[in-house]
Amino acid sequence: MTTTDVAQSLSTDLAAKAKRHLWGHFARHGADITPPIITRGEGVTIYDDQGKSYIDGLSGLFVVQVGHGREELAAAAARQAEQLAFFPLWSYATPVAIELAERLANYAPGDLNRVFFTTGGGEAVESAWKLAKQYFKLTGKPGKHKVVSRSIAYHGTPQGALAITGIPAFKAPFEPLTPGGFRAPNTNFYRAPEAYAHDEKAFGRYCADRIAEAIEFEGPDTVCAVFLEPVQNAGGCFPPPPGYFERVREICDEYDVLLVSDEVICAYGRIGSMFACDDFGYVPDIITSAKGLTSGYSPLGAMIASDRLFEPFNDGKTVFGHGYTFGGHAVSSAVALANLDIFEREGINAHVKEQAPVFKATLEKLYDLPIVGDVRGEGFFYGIELVKDKATKETFNDEESERLLRGFLTPALWEAGLYCRADDRGDPVVQLAPPLISGQKEFDAIYDILHGVLSEAGRLL
Numbered sequence: 001m002t003t004t005d006v007a008q009s010l011s012t013d014l015a016a017k018a019k020r021h022l023w024g025h026f027a028r029h030g031a032d033i034t035p036p037i038i039t040r041g042e043g044v045t046i047y048d049d050q051g052k053s054y055i056d057g058l059s060g061l062f063v064v065q066v067g068h069g070r071e072e073l074a075a076a077a078a079r080q081a082e083q084l085a086f087f088p089l090w091s092y093a094t095p096v097a098i099e100l101a102e103r104l105a106n107y108a109p110g111d112l113n114r115v116f117f118t119t120g121g122g123e124a125v126e127s128a129w130k131l132a133k134q135y136f137k138l139t140g141k142p143g144k145h146k147v148v149s150r151s152i153a154y155h156g157t158p159q160g161a162l163a164i165t166g167i168p169a170f171k172a173p174f175e176p177l178t179p180g181g182f183r184a185p186n187t188n189f190y191r192a193p194e195a196y197a198h199d200e201k202a203f204g205r206y207c208a209d210r211i212a213e214a215i216e217f218e219g220p221d222t223v224c225a226v227f228l229e230p231v232q233n234a235g236g237c238f239p240p241p242p243g244y245f246e247r248v249r250e251i252c253d254e255y256d257v258l259l260v261s262d263e264v265i266c267a268y269g270r271i272g273s274m275f276a277c278d279d280f281g282y283v284p285d286i287i288t289s290a291k292g293l294t295s296g297y298s299p300l301g302a303m304i305a306s307d308r309l310f311e312p313f314n315d316g317k318t319v320f321g322h323g324y325t326f327g328g329h330a331v332s333s334a335v336a337l338a339n340l341d342i343f344e345r346e347g348i349n350a351h352v353k354e355q356a357p358v359f360k361a362t363l364e365k366l367y368d369l370p371i372v373g374d375v376r377g378e379g380f381f382y383g384i385e386l387v388k389d390k391a392t393k394e395t396f397n398d399e400e401s402e403r404l405l406r407g408f409l410t411p412a413l414w415e416a417g418l419y420c421r422a423d424d425r426g427d428p429v430v431q432l433a434p435p436l437i438s439g440q441k442e443f444d445a446i447y448d449i450l451h452g453v454l455s456e457a458g459r460l461l
C-alpha cells in the first residue's frame with residue numbers, strides 16, 4: 001500500500017464510522033450524506049482528511065479569531081491541565097477564573113463588572129434571562145419575566161434561549177417552549193418598508209419604537225429584558241441603523257427593562273472592539289459572550305452583568321441558584337487569558353478596524369453579478385444576499401432556495417476551496433466571518449472563489 005492508499009483507507013474508515021455513529025448538530029443525515037472530515041488548521045486555512053486545503057471563511061463558526069494552529073494556546077491549556085485541570089466555581093474559585101473575570105470587567109463598558117462563566121453562548125443567554133427574572137423578583141417587580149427579541153434572530157438552543165430565538169422553524173419541533181418570548185422587527189434595511197426605505201435613521205427609529213410597542217402590548221410590568229445582537233447574524237448580518245441603539249437604550253430605561261447585548265458572535269474583535277456595544281456607542285445591562293473568547297481552543301462563555309444587577313445578591317445570603325459544572329473551566333480560562341494576550345500583543349482589534357473597509361470594498365465588487373442583491377455587515381462579519389431579480393429585489397421561493405443553497409452553492413463553494421455558510425433562515429445569504437488575522441490576500445482569495453461560484457449559480461438559475 002502506498003501512503004496515499006493508507007490515507008484513503010483511513011478516511012474511508014472514518015467516513016463509515018461517522019455515518020454509523022456521529023450525530024451532527026443541525027445536520028441532515030442519510031445514506032448519501034457523509035460529513036467532510038476536517039483534520040488540521042493553520043492560520044486561515046483548514047485541511048480535510050484527504051489533505052485538501054480550504055479557506056476558513058467562517059472562523060469555524062465565528063470562533064477562531066486568532067487563526068488555527070496557535071501553539072501558545074495549546075501550551076497554555078497543557079500548563080493549566082497539569083497544574084489544576086478542573087475545580088468548580090460553585091462557591092470556590094480558581095486563580096485563572098478570577099484573573100479572567102477581572103480582565104473582562106476591565107474591557108466591558110460602564111459598570112459591567114460582574115462575570116458569570118458558562119461553557120457556551122446559549123448558556124450565557126439562558127443565564128441572562130434567569131438573572132433578569134430573579135433580579136426583578138428581588139427588587140419588588142416580581143411580574144417582570146417576559147423578553148423581547150427580534151424576528152429571525154438566533155440566540156441558542158436551550159429551551160429558554162430558544163424561546164428568545166426568532167426563527168419559527170427551529171422552535172416548532174420543541175414547542176411548547178419556555179413561555180414569555182416576544183418579537184419585534186429586525187433591522188434589515190435592504191427590505192425596509194417603503195416609507196423608510198430611503199432613510200436609514202428613520203428606519204432605525206421605526207424598528208426601535210416597535211420594541212417599545214411590544215413592551216406596551218405585553219405590559220411593562222411583565223417585561224424584564226430585551227435581547228439584541230449588535231449586528232444580527234441570522235438573516236444575514238443586519239447592522240444597526242444609526243441611532244437605533246440610542247433609542248433602544250432610552251426605551252429600556254423608560255420601562256425599566258434590561259438591555260442584553262448578545263455578543264456571542266460580535267464580541268472579541270469580530271467588529272473591531274472587545275465588545276461590540278462599544279462599536280455602536282451603547283452601554284447594555286448585560287453582555288452575553290462565548291465563541292471568540294478562547295478562539296475555540298477550549299469551550300467557554302461569559303455573562304457579564306452590571307453592578308446594579310449584582311447588588312441584591314451581595315447580602316451574604318441571597319443566591320443566584322444557577323450554574324454549570326464546567327462553567328469557567330480552568331483550562332478554558334487559562335486559554336482565554338492567553339488568547340486575549342495575543343489580541344493585545346498583535347493588535348487584533350486595530351487590525352480589524354483598519355482592514356474592515358478593505359474587506360467590505362473587496363466583497364462589494366460582487367455587485368457586478370446579477371444574483372448579488374445586497375452586501376452588508378460590519379468589521380469581519382458580512383452577509384451577501386442573493387436575489388432572483390436585482391431591480392425588484394425578488395427573492396427565491398423555498399424550492400429554488402433549497403436547490404440554490406443546498407443543491408448548488410454549499411457543495412460548489414466547498415469544492416472550490418471556501419468554507420463559509422450559505423443560509424436561508426431569512427432570505428438566502430452567503431455569510432463570511434474569516435479569522436481576524438486575515439488581510440487583502442485572503443479577501444481576494446474569498447472574492448475570487450465567490451465570484452466564480454456565484455457567476456455559475458446565476459447561469460444555472
Ligand SMILES: Cc1ncc(COP(=O)(O)O)c(C=O)c1O
Binds near residue numbers: 122125154157291
Ligand atoms: C447571538 C448568539 N447567541 C447565542 C448563540 C448560542 O451559542 P452556543 O452555540 O455557544 O450555545 C449563538 C450561536 O451562534 C449566537 O450567534
